[in-house]
Amino acid sequence: MDQVEVFxxxxxxxxxxxxxxxxxxxxNFPPQDRDMKEVGVCVGQIQCKAQLTQSTISxxxxxxxxxxxxxxxxxxQxxxxxxxxxxxxxxxQLIETSI
Amino acid sequence: MDQVEVFxxxxxxxxxxxxxxxxxxxxNFPPQDRDMKEVGVCVGQIQCKAQLTQSTISxxxxxxxxxxxxxxxxxxQxxxxxxxxxxxxxxxQLIETSI
DNA sequence: TAGGCATATCGGGAAATTCCGATATACATT
DNA sequence: AATGTATATCGGAATTTCCCGATATGCCTA
Structure with missing residues (x-):
């Protein structure tokens, strides 16, 4: 894990x-068909919440x-x-020990 | 503490x-007159170790x-x-709770 | 197979960052 | 006062990041 890249x-x-x-x-997101814990949140929902363009969020x-x-x-799709x-x-944990 | 600025x-x-x-x-630094724990390390020593110009390190x-x-x-001086x-x-601690 | 929808990728203008050399400032010594 | 040394600040070229619109890709449905 490259710390600089993560930061x-x-x-x-x-x-x-x-x-x-x-x-x-x-x-943080409206209900959807699939279990969010299991599979996650789709790009469209994240874009909607972030209020930036689709390409930027992607x-x-x-x-x-x-x-x-x-x-x-x-x-x-x-x-x-x-x-x-x-x-x-x-x-x-890396931050805990390295910072 | 602004997380984004820190990152x-x-x-x-x-x-x-x-x-x-x-x-x-x-x-990490050669001995100096003053107690490093107490007062810190001077810019010149840090620059020497970092191998970048004085203005950049400053x-x-x-x-x-x-x-x-x-x-x-x-x-x-x-x-x-x-x-x-x-x-x-x-x-x-902020990272521990927010990430 | 045609059309629609979700997402990814491309190209780019504007802004920010990286790092430098030159110069300014501040203190110490002679 | 003049000089030397340590650090800060300034101006800028090169690179990277931000975020967009346009377009491509992939999947789904009629």
Missing amino acids: KALSNKTRLMILQWLKEPEL EYLSVLQRTGLIESTRIG WTYYKRNEAACLELK | KALSNKTRLMILQWLKEPEL EYLSVLQRTGLIESTRIG WTYYKRNEAACLELK
């Missing part, structure tokens, strides 16, 4: 918010995914993103 | 290294100081920088 990813208000929203998806999600902090599942809690924990 | 400050390899070097100054130290993670003391451990702890 770059999190040094943007919207990306940081997305990561935080995904901590408790059912609290790119931001890629940036977060590249760090490993979130992961995606494609189902039909939707891509669902959810947190990778193991990676988030690893990051927190 | 911006730490999303640069050199700045992150400086913060880490200052965790154990006597391990600016990086300002960026870190603006976040509150480090603080400076001017003594004679030297400016000594050291970690603000309380602020570093606060940051880690």
